[in-house]
Amino acid sequence: MNEDLKCACVDFYQNDVVRLLLGRSFHPGGLELTRRLGEALALGPGDFLLDAACGTGTSAVFLAGVFGCRVLGVDLGAENLEQARRHAADAGLTDRVEFRQGDAERLPLEDGACTAVISECSFCLFPDKETAAREMFRVLAAGGRVGLTDMVVDRDRLPEEMKGLLFRAACIADALTVDGYRAVLAHAGFTGLTATDHPEALLALAGQIRQRLLLAELAQAVGKLDLKGLDLKRGKVLLHQAEELVRDGVLGYTLITGSKP
Secondary structure, three states: OHHHHHHHHHHHHHOHHHHHHHOOOOOOOHHHHHHHHHHHOOOOOOOEEEEEOOOOOHHHHHHHHHHOOEEEEEEOOHHHHHHHHHHHHHOOOOOOEEEEEOEOOEOOOOOOOEEEEEEEOOHHHOOOHHHHHHHHHHHEEEEEEEEEEEEEEOHHHOOHHHOOHHHHHOOOOOOEOHHHHHHHHHHHOOEEEEEEEOHHHHHHHHHHHHHHHHHHHHHHHOOOOOOOOOOHHHHHHHHHHHHHHHHOOOEEEEEEEEEOO
């Protein structure tokens, strides 16, 4: 089941319609929150950063450009990595940014290879979060820093219809509480764990998706877009439900940092 979930997540985020609705930066908060993450980790030219589950490389290229660090992005999706390499080439950063295909639960790096590691809106998708956290700890040098931005959820209040495979792929049903993430990271050996909440990032992303849904409806109506079976009406209902869950505190978004002793 774990491998099935990984494949479902890769397919979900490589779907052209999903990319259209989510935009270039798939995670809530976009590159502004990515910048805050880089600042929280005090990234600089001397760092070698791992971006675990890097997607199409938007954050990896951005962080290399802004902070001057070297970055390795690892992702399961071959299509994602093709786009990521093109993105790095377009930005003129192939000397500082590299991408490899790999699994966050079996990272293709030696022990202590990195000085920092991040995962944005992806850790909640890993079927074996304990193993992923241990792998992040393993590839970090002593004194290295870890940073996550991710969904948080109060599972006891999450509607049953949001607990299926699709919503696991969409970063909802398998997310943890802030304390849950802290516990997983602490169990792997990380210390000094701090978290800040960013529910506004979720609401802003929902607003952007709402606008793109409207544009998709218009494009579909004039025969300019093949939705490949995506039900836009159902999507709008679920989006509204998700917004209400954010306002009620059932769903949230957090930035967590820590370090390896």
